[in-house]
Amino acid sequence: MNAFHFFIEYSIVGIASGGVYALIALGIVVIFKSSQTFNFAMGEMMMLSAYLFYTAAVTFSLGILAGMVAALLGSIVLALVIERVALRPMMGRPFIAIVMVTFGIGSIIRGVVGMIWGPNDLQIPAILARTPVLIGDFFIPGKTARAAAIAVCIVLALILYLRYSRAGVALRAAAADTITAASMGIDVRRVVAFTWVIAAITGCISGVLMANVNTLTPHLGVVALNVLAVIILGGMNSIGGVLVAGVIIGWLEAVTGLILGTEFREITPYILALLVLLVRPTGLFGSRGIERI
Amino acid sequence: MLTVEDVQLSFGGVKALSGVSVEAAKGRITAVIGPNGAGKTSLFNVISGFYKPQSGRVVLDGEDITRLKPHARAYRGMSRTFQNIALFSGMTVLDNVKLGAHTRLTGGVLSSGLRLPSSRREEAELDAEIRRDVLGMLELDRVQNSHVEDLPYGLQKRVELARALVMRPKILLLDEPVAGMNREEKREMGRFVTDVRDRLNTTVLLIEHDMGMVMGISDHIVVLSFGKPIASGTPERIRQDPDVIKAYLGGAEDAADDKAA
């Protein structure tokens, strides 16, 4: 087997992992669209959801299905509480203050999870089959492939839902212009809360999938920061752009892992981020609007 | 002094300025008037460097400054106020005004951090000068240590003028300096602006909807409508110009009154 073959195989695996990242990206982007808030706590929400699943499914032995439902409900309630208690009072405040609030929330969740579940890895019940998938003569680990399939299905379903449902229309209206949306009878605050629910759902599913592919650790959510970096950089506040963001991160991680060594995986997105900033200061796809003075 | 030559500016499809030329003569007050949306503020933004015109030039004292950044224009003696008050709300009046002197001071991190004599001296001199000349002239002495957000609207406008003046500008752009003021405040502001011209010999470019003020203090008037210059001349000429009357009868008079109210 030659190096090129390896490269392609890693690339495919990376792109497959990108499916889960796209799910994370979707959660980040919807919140941004509704309220111009970049949620730096997305990774921690994800991680907490995975722990909730573990607790429901294993500790309380509810099994996989009921465990998943419990985790989803728990995540949604938590997201609504965060939105209501911490973010709504910050409306209209400078954006760096809002970023810091979400960053602080992330810190709280990390701490609470550390206190409750401790720093060690946990094994969650296997949801995904291990049997590898063959595409041509490329080998993809079974869990990664299946996680990607599930994630992509959910991403597509959510995109369709946001495109055609009333809630989706309200979201787009609010994203375009809050004042006009409000005058059309759209309750912008409910739209914002709705996007937090979406983020909770995507976070929960991606968290559980990632805990399945790897293991359940308090560091599970770190990847969300990478996704966030790519989104901000790409100026990708379009819901379609999330797929791109996810795939880029996934592919990069896999390929740098192969070429430079696995320890480089976690910093690659940031090196890329800095390079992009050097070359294209307005982000990859962002255009600079002329501000009204 | 300042010449704007044949400036074109559009935002996407909207033509904000098409073929606008304006000349502000030295030591004179030149007014730019026109209905809402005529492009007056856009013109100021071109002059101060926030908008890049698609074509045309801005010339200050014989130097083409069309490509210069806003801060570089400040260093060449251009100062302005904004249609919506743009003060630094957390700061005191005195600090706001001192910011206006940024281009005149030289202190850097080291010299001010170590309080070298040079930086101490220039700060002290500035303080004294502001107290003596600017605050007195604009009757702001009593409020100098208040936070600007605590001041009434009319005073805030005056602080903004003070800040623009401390720069000792060669040319001063005023965007609707009396909007939202009562009659008394308007009269005072008119007096301040003519004072600036007469005592400091500063060239003034003025946007204003209040016709009383414009006709009262301007030396020269330029009228814009839909981004095009439709007339220019002395206040007497403009008052009688049929095109101007038509442009204003097209509904803009009410708008102007709205603004003034």
Next chain:
Amino acid sequence: MVSDVEAPVRGTTSSGLSRQRLLMAAGLVVLLALPLFVPRYWVFFAGLLGINIIATHGLNIMMGYTGLLSLGHAAFLGVGAYTVALAQIHLGLPFWLAIPLAGVSAAIVGVGFGLPSLRIRGLYLVIATLAAQFILNFVFVHWQSVTNGDVGLTVQPASVFGFPLNNETRVYYLILAVTVFMTVFGMNVINSRVGRAFVAIRERDLTAQVLGVEIVGYKLIAFALGSFYAGIAGGLLAYFNRFVNPEQFGLLLSVFFLSAVIVGGMGSMLGAVLGAVFMTLLPEALREGALAVGTTIGFDMATILVPLRETVFGLLIVCFLILEPRGLAHLWKRLRQRSHHPGG
């Protein structure tokens, strides 16, 4: 940003001014005599406090005054600390050269990370500083041949004319001197043309430009200055701990300084000091409290101290931002006003 920019001292009357001078002189005497009458552990603590004050000043200059959010402050401290260690090991530099060098190298590294994103508005700087945090930490861990990896480097005590600062009291005096100097320096900068430009950029960058403030230049200055402070603090930390390793400069420390600035009050020099004091005492109080609770309920709290800290830091950030964005400095001022006008 809502914040409280201190009015220049010149606004006070001359008797108020001399009273203030007197108070400051008295405070300085107390600080100088401190090791004579408090337990050694407190002296150790005061040293740590000084280092944290310097670092918090740095973040406050960037974030509080200029509005440049940095999530990588700890990494810049790391650059300073490693600079001191390496300068000592390889060049044999004395502390009075090594510490300024630590500041300068942190400033250079900081500007390297910040420069591309300082040119534009928005969250790019947040990403760039996060990148600095992760990438620098990665370098500390993985550039084995220079940093000695996870084990880290040992630092010899600083020495003054051959007199080693090898216990907490001696190093305390070094830290005290540097802290006082950096605080006064910072106050002077803030009350100058440069400081006014910082605040102008934070509040209205377009207006700042009209007044002649070159935004990118001043953002760079603020960022370099803030990183310089971080580097100085990191350099002192190296002499204080006498070892340097990557673990000291993780994301948690960046969150620590973020909390200190927010809790103290963004855009206030007094706030930075109050915030640093509060945040330095907090982990100790938490530990004492948690251990006490632990012994009564028979649970080993030591295992959860780190996550407990993380939780509390986060809570402080969120609560202060929502409830008291002007921080302890504002509370302090209100308290003093009330005591000056009783019943008013």
